[in-house]
Amino acid sequence: MRKVLCAAILCGSGMFLGCGAPREGFQPVDKDSVVFWDRQVTESAEFLKQIVDEFNAAHKEAIPIKVERAGGYDDIFRKVTASIRARVLPGMAVSYENMTAQYIPTGAVAQLDGLVTDPDLGFSKEQLDDFFPAVLDTNRYTDFNGKMYSFPYTKSVLMMYFNKAVLAQAGISAPPATWDEFLDQCRVVKAKLGKFAYAVNPDCSTLDGMIFSLGGEVIRNGIPLYDTPESIRAFEIYESLAKEKLAYQIAGGYDDQIAFGKNEVAFIFRTSSGRPHVTMLMQDRMDQWGMTRIPQADPGRPATVLFGGNICIFNNSPEQIRAAWAFIKYFTAPEIMVRWALGTGYLPFRKSAAEHPDMKRFWGEWDYNRAAFDCLSFARPEPNLAGWQRVREYAAGALRKVLEGSLTGRAAALELQQQAAAILKQ
Amino acid sequence: MRRAINNAQHILLYLLLAFGGFLTAWPFLWMMGTAFKSYVEAVEPTLNPFPKQWHWENVAAVFNAAPFGRYFFNSILVSGTVTCCVILTSVMAGYAFARLRFRGRNVLFALVLATMMVPFELTVVPNFTLIQRLGWYNHYAALIVPWCANAFSIFLMRQAFLALPNDYFDAATVDGCGHLRFLIRIATPLVKPVMVTVALFAFLGSYNALLWPLLVTADESMRVVQVGLTYFRGDFGVRVNLMMCASAIVILPAVLLYFVAQRYFVEAALSAGIKG
Numbered sequence: 001m002r003k004v005l006c007a008a009i010l011c012g013s014g015m016f017l018g019c020g021a022p023r024e025g026f027q028p029v030d031k032d033s034v035v036f037w038d039r040q041v042t043e044s045a046e047f048l049k050q051i052v053d054e055f056n057a058a059h060k061e062a063i064p065i066k067v068e069r070a071g072g073y074d075d076i077f078r079k080v081t082a083s084i085r086a087r088v089l090p091g092m093a094v095s096y097e098n099m100t101a102q103y104i105p106t107g108a109v110a111q112l113d114g115l116v117t118d119p120d121l122g123f124s125k126e127q128l129d130d131f132f133p134a135v136l137d138t139n140r141y142t143d144f145n146g147k148m149y150s151f152p153y154t155k156s157v158l159m160m161y162f163n164k165a166v167l168a169q170a171g172i173s174a175p176p177a178t179w180d181e182f183l184d185q186c187r188v189v190k191a192k193l194g195k196f197a198y199a200v201n202p203d204c205s206t207l208d209g210m211i212f213s214l215g216g217e218v219i220r221n222g223i224p225l226y227d228t229p230e231s232i233r234a235f236e237i238y239e240s241l242a243k244e245k246l247a248y249q250i251a252g253g254y255d256d257q258i259a260f261g262k263n264e265v266a267f268i269f270r271t272s273s274g275r276p277h278v279t280m281l282m283q284d285r286m287d288q289w290g291m292t293r294i295p296q297a298d299p300g301r302p303a304t305v306l307f308g309g310n311i312c313i314f315n316n317s318p319e320q321i322r323a324a325w326a327f328i329k330y331f332t333a334p335e336i337m338v339r340w341a342l343g344t345g346y347l348p349f350r351k352s353a354a355e356h357p358d359m360k361r362f363w364g365e366w367d368y369n370r371a372a373f374d375c376l377s378f379a380r381p382e383p384n385l386a387g388w389q390r391v392r393e394y395a396a397g398a399l400r401k402v403l404e405g406s407l408t409g410r411a412a413a414l415e416l417q418q419q420a421a422a423i424l425k426q
Numbered sequence: 427m428r429r430a431i432n433n434a435q436h437i438l439l440y441l442l443l444a445f446g447g448f449l450t451a452w453p454f455l456w457m458m459g460t461a462f463k464s465y466v467e468a469v470e471p472t473l474n475p476f477p478k479q480w481h482w483e484n485v486a487a488v489f490n491a492a493p494f495g496r497y498f499f500n501s502i503l504v505s506g507t508v509t510c511c512v513i514l515t516s517v518m519a520g521y522a523f524a525r526l527r528f529r530g531r532n533v534l535f536a537l538v539l540a541t542m543m544v545p546f547e548l549t550v551v552p553n554f555t556l557i558q559r560l561g562w563y564n565h566y567a568a569l570i571v572p573w574c575a576n577a578f579s580i581f582l583m584r585q586a587f588l589a590l591p592n593d594y595f596d597a598a599t600v601d602g603c604g605h606l607r608f609l610i611r612i613a614t615p616l617v618k619p620v621m622v623t624v625a626l627f628a629f630l631g632s633y634n635a636l637l638w639p640l641l642v643t644a645d646e647s648m649r650v651v652q653v654g655l656t657y658f659r660g661d662f663g664v665r666v667n668l669m670m671c672a673s674a675i676v677i678l679p680a681v682l683l684y685f686v687a688q689r690y691f692v693e694a695a696l697s698a699g700i701k702g
Contacts, residue, residue: 029644030644035644040660041656041657041659041660042491042657042660042665044660068644068645069657071656072656072659075637075640075641078550078551078641079554079641082555085551085552086555086558086559088558253663253664254469254663258469258470258471274663277663280465
């Protein structure tokens with residue numbers, strides 16, 4: 001009797017929760033507007049709202065765009081995942097590649113290739129050539145026949161921030177261009193000032209950036225490449241930094257930027273979009289710091305990591321898809337992109353932005369304002385495979401082990417290779 | 427000599443208690459002080475809670491960053507309604523499980539308790555799906571209805587009703603009292619401290635909820651205070667001073683409520699053996 005009762009209740013709950021509901025098409029969360037689930041806050045949220053209002057005013061015949069702040073990336077991922085199950089979706093949402101890769105198999109995400117090349121709605125060849133190739137490539141998903149399922153939105157690159165005041169005290173006049181120079185300068189800072197030169201935020205993107213800059217890759221044809229000489233070299237650099245006490249691992253958050261602002265370290269590696277935060281921490285002492293591309297193995301063939309979110313459009317109705325795409329096209333026009341970049345700190349990812357007078361004026365205001373934009377031509381995206389998030393966690397863990405001294409650089413690289421291969425095989 | 431030892435023991439005890447109290451209050455003090463620091467001072471890893479210079483303008487900055495007045499209204503409305511509903515459902519269900527005799531009572535109670543074992547994260551997606559299908563997305567119903575009953579409160583109330591001597595019910599029955607009248611006129615006043623505890627837990631649980639309100643609301647006019655706190659966390663870091671300032675403002679109702687109901691709360695916690 002008890003078993004029967006339990007079974008009846010569980011079945012009833014399952015039906016109540018919609019487990020057995022038949023699958024149907026996706027519906028828009030709001031039929032009267034194209035809802036955009038975004039994560040911008042404070043000033044940048046206001047700025048986005050302003051751009052959206054202008055778009056709506058200029059496109060009165062179309063369904064209006066409505067921005068809704070849906071929390072951070074994790075919150076948005078949960079909200080979209082739950083919405084996919086409920087078959088009720090917004091018009092579009094900000095998304096990292098690994099998030100989009102998980103939405104695609106459900107059929108919820110609109111494929112954009114047709115829209116991008118559409119003679120009426122899309123971009124001309126000249127316009128497409130105006131985008132930096134990496135920002136488009138990262139939205140083509142190798143797991144899904146290389147089709148485009150998202151479009152660039154908030155882009156930035158991995159940069160090296162250097163503290164001029166600390167370097168000057170150590171007798172160094174220019175930041176390092178190569179990794180050997182970087183290690184040498186760290187040793188000089190340590191020897192002359194007795195302090196750590198680099199506050200490390202153990203993070204997969206920074207590791208990947210180092211590997212790219214050393215001439216390596218992190219994946220090819222779905223096979224991870226953390227056991228290549230370049231990857232092992234990247235780990236060994238961290239091993240040297242830890243063994244010689246040239247660097248320390250931060251406890252978390254943005255402690256590296258805080259240490260940088262207090263002249264406690266000479267170098268940190270962070271996204272270019274962190275510039276406003278560092279500016280605040282340096283209390284506008286703009287003559288005492290700078291930002292430049294990360295050190296390279298061969299400065300003649302540079303590389304760094306491309307960061308940032310994209311926008312994916314959801315498959316809820318043809319009208320909503322068209323309206324969402326119209327907004328994306330408007331938003332990525334050079335004029336708007338320059339305004340967005342100047343207002344928020346993200347990078348304009350069209351080459352023609354370099355010719356815009358406002359951009360030129362901004363670059364003229366500080367020696368290093370252009371540095372990040374110049375990196376876009378050689379920035380590389382990280383893999384956009386569905387399991388990559390777990391690889392990222394293992395990569396950060398491997399870096400921590402090296403910094404704590406529990407593994408050598410080589411051993412950490414080989415262990416990560418095995419873990420990444422196992423994850424991607426799944 | 428013995429008196430001196432007693433005094434020394436007392437002093438030591440009070441010192442230890444004071445130290446424990448200080449440690450407990452320290453994060454609160456730090457939050458209050460940081461609320462009025464400049465950004466640069468706030469991010470410094472210092473133990474000093476007091477600002478070098480008081481930045482009162484942080485309060486205005488918080489209210490300018492987001493419509494906290496509206497958020498407060500929503501939070502109080504939602505938490506207040508949830509609290510009333512939880513008291514009602516837990517008193518009724520608790521009494522039924524404690525005093526009524528019916529087939530399957532123990533199985534049903536075990537099932538209710540089993541819901542406590544299901545983590546919130548596991549129920550988020552099906553609950554969200556249900557809310558969407560009911561058409562409650564971005565409505566107060568989505569913020570209130572799913573939290574109107576919970577196993578923990580029912581359990582607490584059941585234990586409280588079980589502790590009442592049977593003689594009370596027998597005497598009331600002799601005088602012609604039915605279950606409903608006994609519950610309202612006799613049992614409920616006797617379990618008031620537990621009810622206050624249930625109310626406090628329900629209010630604080632609802633008032634402090636973040637993920638669920640973020641998921642089921644869309645418009646700023648529907649958001650609650652905890653969602654407002656996330657506005658100070660962006661891509662580039664956390665605006666620690668503004669976050670702490672907003673937090674200090676946001677926790678005020680909860681702290682006030684605790685002080686008002688402190689006596690009942692402690693009484694019930696001691697009698698029910700709840701650990702904080």
